[in-house]
Amino acid sequence: MYLTTKSGKKILLNTPEEDAQITAAALSDPDNLPLTDAELKQFRPMRGRPLGSGKKEQVTLRLDAEILDKFKSTGNGWQTRINDVLRNWAKRH
Numbered sequence: 001m002y003l004t005t006k007s008g009k010k011i012l013l014n015t016p017e018e019d020a021q022i023t024a025a026a027l028s029d030p031d032n033l034p035l036t037d038a039e040l041k042q043f044r045p046m047r048g049r050p051l052g053s054g055k056k057e058q059v060t061l062r063l064d065a066e067i068l069d070k071f072k073s074t075g076n077g078w079q080t081r082i083n084d085v086l087r088n089w090a091k092r093h
Helices: 016-027 037-043 065-072 078-092
Strands: 002-004 010-012
Touching: 065 078
Parallel strands: none
Antiparallel strands: 002 010
16 A cells, blocks of 8 residues: 655555564564553654744845844844844834
């Protein structure tokens, strides 16, 4: 049986027999047992960007290269830091 992705790629799925063999092999290893449902619920999805507040709008903004370089050099979260600087300026003016 195949699973077809949105891009059209076909992925061969395991047969029920193969799936049973894999599960049996996993259960037979006492040092590496599969996670329980309770353990799996502790994980949080970390894929993609975190959900936003829903209060922001996407805009196109031209900044001086030196300003952009300075913020980007501080690492991840540079867009949030620019937003914070602008928010602080708006509060004072």
